[in-house]
Every structure is written in C-alpha cells, then in structure tokens.
Amino acid sequence: MANTRRNASVTIIVILGLALLSCVSANGNRRALVNAGPPVFDITKFGAVPDDENEDNFGAFIKAWNAACHSGGPAKVLVPKKTYFTGPVLFQGPCNSTVTVEILGTIKATTDLSMYDSPEWFTFEHISGLTLTGGVFDGQGAAVWKFNDCKHNKRSCARLPSNVKINHVNNSVICGVSSVNSKQFHFHIFGSNNITMYNLNVTAPDESPNTDGIHLSTVQKVTIKDSIIGTGDDCISIGQGSQQISINNITCGPGHGISVGSLGKYKDEKDVVGVEVTNVRFINTTNGARIKTWGGSITGKATNITYKNVILESVKNPVIIDQHYGKKKSTTIKDIHFINFKGTTISEAAVSMLCSSKFPCQCVELVDIELSYVGLKKTLPFVSTCEHVKAKFSGKQNPPACKLQ
C-alpha cells in the first residue's frame, strides 16, 4: 500500500517536472493534479480545434465550462496540449460543482479588438472553489499596445482587455499559470475573497503600456507568492478596497515595482488596509516599494502596510511615497513600515517620501535601509527626501535618514 502511494507520487513528480511551473507549492504541499478523480470536460470534445487561426474556439471553451460547472460534483475542464486561438471567454457561475481548469497547452488571444465587448479576455465570474492551473495565456498584446498610448496621445487611449479577470470569485487558487504579453493587466482580481496565487510566470516587455502583472481591487485575503513577474507596469498593483493582502517571494523586473495605488483618483474609494510584502527582489525596476495617491478623494485610506526583506538591483526609486503633495485633499497614509532593504539604486534620492501639508503621512517606520548608488553620476549627495512625513528611522540608514520637520 505504502509502496503504491510512493510510486504514484514519483509519477506525479516526473510529470510535473517536465513543466517549468507547477502547482507544487514551495513548501512541499503537493496538489493531486494527476488522478483518476473528477470527470474531465476536454474542450476538444466540445469542438475546439488546435493550431487553427480561427478565433471561434470560444464557443467550445464556454460549452466545456458550462458542462463542468453544472455537473453537480468536482469536475475538470481540460485544455490539452497544443495552441488554441480564441476571442473572449466568459466562465460564469454559480456552479453546483467545484471546477478545476487545467491548461496543458497555450491559449492565444485574438487581436481583433472589435471582438471584445468589455476589457477582458478570459473572465471567471461568480464562482467559489475554482482552481486554475497550468498553461500559457498569450494576450498577443504587441499588436494593440499602440492603442493604449495614453501618455503620448490622449485620443489613442483605449482600455484594453486583461488576460485573466477574476470577478467575484471566492476561495480559489491560481497556480502554475504563465501569462505573456497581455493587452493590458495580466491578472485583474476584483470583488473577490480568499484567493491564493502561486508559481506564476508573467512577462511582457518593459515598454508595454499598463501591462500590470496582477492588479487587485475590492478584494480580501489575497495571497500571492513564489512567482516571477516582469512587465511594462507594476508587477503587482494594490488598488482601492484591498484588505489582508500577503505577498511573498516575488521576483519583479522589469516593471514599476509593487505598488499600493494609485489611490484617490475617484470618489468613494475604499481603504487599503493590511498589506504585507516580504522576501521580494526587484531587478531593474523603476520603483521598489511604492505608495501613490492622487489629490481629489479623501474617502479611502492606506494603512498598515509593511515591506520587509527586500533586495534591490539597480532600482530607480527603492522606497517611494508620493501623496501628490501640495494639493489640499489627499488620501490618509498611515502605519507604514519599510524593513530590511538591501541592494543598489540608480537614484541619488533613493528614499523619497513626499506627503501633503494638510494630510501628513503618519507613523512611517524605516528600519535597516542599506542601499548603495550605482548610477552614472560620479559625485553626488546620496539622500533621503521627505516632505510632511512623520517618520521614525532606526538601524542602518544609507542614504542617511531625512532631517524631519
């Protein structure tokens, strides 16, 4: 008995070992992906055709999903090996089953924007107990990024589809998934509770616009760990209404870092409370730990946010709080901790905390910030810049701590 089980687990290791990414979590918990268990709803049995440039596979995806979702027990939607081209796909609940979507192949998005009614490619909606695992979502964004050129051209500023939108989903896991060249956000998690994401591989070129790796808003209890993210925007952006967010063991770069915000752009925003970012590495990013708010809204707050054990290589802004200082109204920023930052920066103001005079940043703590300058200037003052921030510095500080008002 014990022997059979051991053989079975050896087989699992071998099979998973073939894929670069898997749902074997870093702490050794093995999820049983390979078993005789639940009924399988293979998209090719519902009419999906691989290696075809025809984007009408979406009907097969949706039929396979609907069958699994209404099967009454645990069920698996299978996307076999090979490449499947498709327009937008909506996987909608509620289901009376617990569904695993297992992708072995690659799914490629149509670049015909007229096919998208809303800015999503794959949407998972009103589901509890989902597992999404394996495979590659290729958004083929390079063909359309020019339509999201908001910085340079206000008229050419469309909101483009996310690769994967998780909308009102609870108690779910996303693991071992790769996402490349999304048209806009790679993963957009909205209105959801208790989501765990790990072993993700997210890539897009550093110049691709708004291709955030994971964007969160109005979510509770989200864990993101053991992943590699390199994109043209934030590796992870934590938007309004995000609470109990845990981020651990992420390699980020290229990209804009792991950011709280932007907050305060819209009316009636909800608080960001309880964010813990630990054991992260930033390589060649514009920011490391960033908290950014706009003037305009004062409804939301950003509180209880910790970045701890951070390694930086050639990062422009390792620690940055930008409260849109100068404006009267602003989001409250309070109870913020930056602990144990090590590495290199290309900016002479490696620690920058610019808050508003009316709403100073409060209870900000920096412990052991040990950075060195590797930028191009030969001599410079290596400094921390602070405006209207109530901060406490302790341990080693390089750049030297600000003189506080």
Ligand SMILES: *[C@@H]1O[C@H](CO)[C@@H](O)[C@H](O)[C@H]1NC(C)=O
């Ligand atoms: C992540 O994805 C990129 C681009 O598809 C690929 O080159 C790289 O090998 C992947 N890394 C892992 C660990 O799977």
Ligand SMILES: *[C@@H]1O[C@H](CO)[C@@H](O)[C@H](O)[C@H]1NC(C)=O
């Ligand atoms: C699940 O839902 C489907 C469709 O609504 C229904 O036909 C089926 O009987 C349900 N099964 C169970 C076990 O509730």
Ligand SMILES: *[C@@H]1O[C@H](CO)[C@@H](O)[C@H](O)[C@H]1NC(C)=O
């Ligand atoms: C998710 O949880 C929320 C809050 O507990 C609940 O209101 C919602 O109905 C749940 N959604 C699903 C799809 O289970």
Ligand SMILES: *[C@@H]1O[C@H](CO)[C@@H](O)[C@H](O)[C@H]1NC(C)=O
């Ligand atoms: C969170 O979701 C996981 C499945 O992903 C589930 O095992 C766990 O029980 C859920 N936690 C709560 C508090 O519902």
Ligand SMILES: *[C@@H]1O[C@H](CO)[C@@H](O)[C@H](O)[C@H]1NC(C)=O
């Ligand atoms: C961190 O994540 C990487 C994948 O990006 C994984 O290979 C490694 O084992 C993880 N480290 C720990 C300590 O879990």
Ligand SMILES: *[C@@H]1O[C@H](CO)[C@@H](O)[C@H](O)[C@H]1NC(C)=O
């Ligand atoms: C701060 O946030 C962390 C991480 O989400 C949480 O564990 C802790 O309880 C929070 N502390 C307070 C005082 O809210």
Ligand SMILES: *[C@@H]1O[C@H](CO)[C@@H](O)[C@H](O)[C@H]1NC(C)=O
């Ligand atoms: C960082 O970016 C520079 C310029 O874009 C590039 O030459 C260098 O190879 C990058 N370094 C790493 C470690 O990615």
